[in-house]
Ligand SMILES: [Zn+2]
């Protein structure tokens with residue numbers, strides 16, 4: 001017997017009820033189990049309660065997920081309640097999720113959390129478990145990758161090929177449903193839990209809006225597909241879209257982590273004749289040399305010297321900044337490394353409230369350099385995620401090679417320790 005108790009909330013006329021979910025497979029498959037509800041000592045079966053009160057819609061499946069209780073803090077695995085999908089939503093059984101620096105930025109406080117507890121994770125893939133009423137286009141069993149940025153398909157940005165800038169992105173900070181900042185899909189003991197990017201991929205099951213989900217070919221392994229939901233697209237697009245790398249160019253990628261390694265792959269795909277990977281960790285430089293980099297350097301000064309030696313003293317055509325915790329100093333160094341009218345693309349985030357900078361204005365203005373921010377690789381995820389997975393299928397985009405370590409959900413904090421120690425290109429949790 002794997003009984004579990006959770007609290008039902010929002011039931012009109014009933015102060016509190018205890019939901020007991022019983023079944024052979026444990027609470028994580030609660031949707032397939034018999035449900036018994038105890039109210040004021042009376043035992044009603046679940047269907048009877050649905051007949052007596054519409055608030056049974058508040059019934060929630062139990063799952064497990066990694067949350068932050070405080071900031072700064074560490075991710076810990078707790079039991080959570082996850083909503084049944086509403087119209088326009090699907091519930092997904094997660095198969096794999098990447099550990100991204102943004103998850104860590106929330107834990108350290110570099111990026112603000114809207115609501116605590118906060119269920120992390122935004123780079124995930126899984127299998128649709130159930131579909132909300134009146135929600136076309138999805139069926140149980142579909143394989144999906146989440147886009148960490150929602151794409152409504154209707155706003156000015158979506159309509160002009162800039163899905164990464166979709167207006168719904170402005171709602172991410174509420175950690176709630178886009179359309180209702182008081183409505184949360186996750187809870188712990190009835191207390192609302194913030195949902196990272198509307199996803200919270202560190203949960204065994206999660207309910208999301210369909211505007212965050214991209215259906216993919218089920219032949220693609222979900223363990224690798226998940227990476228296209230943030231890190232791969234962010235890095236690859238930074239080179240292909242934001243830097244607009246052209247054949248024969250010289251490109252520096254500054255910082256080889258889960259993002260930078262894909263900027264290396266993107267620059268190589270776009271035809272760069274030289275891709276210089278910069279990282280103080282030797283193992284990361286070696287990994288970059290296996291995935292498209294032609295040269296490697298331990299620091300940006302050395303890389304700048306290399307780029308100048310290849311260009312008759314001019315400098316790199318583009319430098320892409322993918323440092324884990326980016327500072328104004330990094331941006332200034334990158335700007336100096338590019339030639340006249342060259343492009344400096346900034347992808348990495350630092351302390352978001354910081355506006356520190358060491359931007360050499362003479363370089364920017366008098367050398368007419370381009371300083372370009374890049375969010376999710378300036379991509380259109382609906383088109384770009386399937387395209388990247390097709391490149392993977394053809395063996396041209398390497399994904400398996402990006403995964404350094406696989407963790408169980410219960411070991412997720414170890415994964416972040418390994419991230420801090422620089423041990424991983426990408427760590428993933430496999431459920
Ligand atoms: Zn990410």
Ligand SMILES: [Zn+2]
Nearest residue numbers: 152155158166
């Ligand atoms: Zn939109």
